[in-house]
Amino acid sequence: MIDQDFLSSLPPLREVIAEHGLNAKKSLGQNFLFDMNLLSRIVRTAGPLEGHTVYEVGPGPGGLTRAILAAGAERLIAVEMDQRAWPILEDLNTRSGGRLDVIPGDAMKVDEATLLAGKPVRIIANLPYNVGTALLVRWLTTRNWPPFWSSLTLMFQKEVAERIVAKPNTADYGRLAVLAQWRSKPRIAFDVPRQAFTPPPKVTSAVVHIEPAEPIADVPLKSLEAVTAAAFGQRRKMLRASLKSLGLDPTPILEMADIPGDLRAEVLDVPAFCRLAAAHAALMQSRKSS
Template sequence: MSSPDGLPPLRAVMLEHGLDPKRGLGQNFLLDLNLTARIARQAHPLAGATIVEIGPGPGGLTRALLAEGADRVIAIEKDARCLPALKAIADHYPGRLEIIEADALTIDLAALAHAGPLKIVANLPYNVGTQLLLNWIATARWPPMWSSLTLMFQREVAERIVAAPGSDHYGRLGVLTGWRTRARILFDISREAFTPPPKVTSSVVHLLPIADPEPASLDALERVTAAAFGQRRKMLRQSLKPLGGEALLEAAEIDPRRRAETLTVSEFVRLANHIRSA
């Protein structure tokens, strides 16, 4: 029995190609084509855009992106076992799917952006998802090579991405994403929707780049957030001691008795700029 797109059901694809998910690769396959279509629609409009998908596995989201109208999808897959399944999708949608066997952590996005900005849409492997996001945000080039990110994370990571000051989830990741993007959680996906079911709920997050974020040294901002949240329960005069402590905080007009989770993104930027000018 075929699926609505005329291709075999994903479970049959997995069985045919021996695609048992590998824990070491962070693989949890989403097989519900209704859910993959819902994710794909969050990145609309797809027509005319180059879509980059990370870790497509047996191709559930890949198929949804193409069925929803993506003219060009670039699927980056590290697991060679998945390539034949992806090749079958490419044959079904001639000229619209390019498959790259590679580790997404090593991919140069600029080399893929032949016709304007990219849209990245992915059910990210849990073991590298946060690092990939940081790579895409903490880049010297801004505005970036991507125009939007539609990504699935563990719920806990998603909450850290969108966290506001004062939240228990607010930390280095929230500052960096808040500095350069507008991020929001779109919806959750139950663990039972995956094969194998992960231990936690997942969330789909949508991020748009801010064209003109507050000027700051990326290196300095990473240093100050790492120091501040590395000892988040301590006052800033103590946690930021290696970077200047009270003198730095007074120069930035920030009360040294405050703690990291109370600072806004703009205040972290101010601290970073004073480190750079010191």
């Protein structure tokens, strides 16, 4: 339930931006959303916020932040590196009764697992385009699983969103799909047209919702990252060639995983990559022991 009274008590977002001279900066990957119906839809996609801490990266002038607070978030932690936005967000904190904590700085340098420990966490963000994929990979590859977050509701360029949910034998299928689908359930919730943003980006965007799941196989993360990086790093090559970049003879890895060496990475499903990871881990352990 969105608190319309709270939203109506706030000054118009466009006026706030004009007052503070907060024009979107391309260098920060900024594109602002003003449509509260669309922003509220993003928040509803995340699920109920009661009892959760919400974490937002790159709130900018606070459009999505307003929608999160209006949806009943008990505590919202927002990381913003653009100092022009800090006074706007601090005013929003005051108007929300102190429910918003603003952390100035670079989200790539935040230890979220420590910062957000103690309560279920929903991450909701219109991620800056220049760091969105890097942040997602970090959240997907946290070593403790289940992770510190209970859901991710994130906006990406649509081409990135399609890579997250891609299936084998498609052009979009790659390392990001394997990492996302190994132990979580990603889906594209809806598209967002470029005209919804100020300034409009060159491409359509999409909101992706991800929830943790039981891993498809219990394999070491380090080995899964290694085999996917090698296989998709030279995706046009057969696996017997691309896996040589692991620094090991790929033949025993492929044999242990029961995967023909003349296949290419794009045809393997996630369970097959898990078998490769298990074989890689076993051979690495054998090498250490010898």
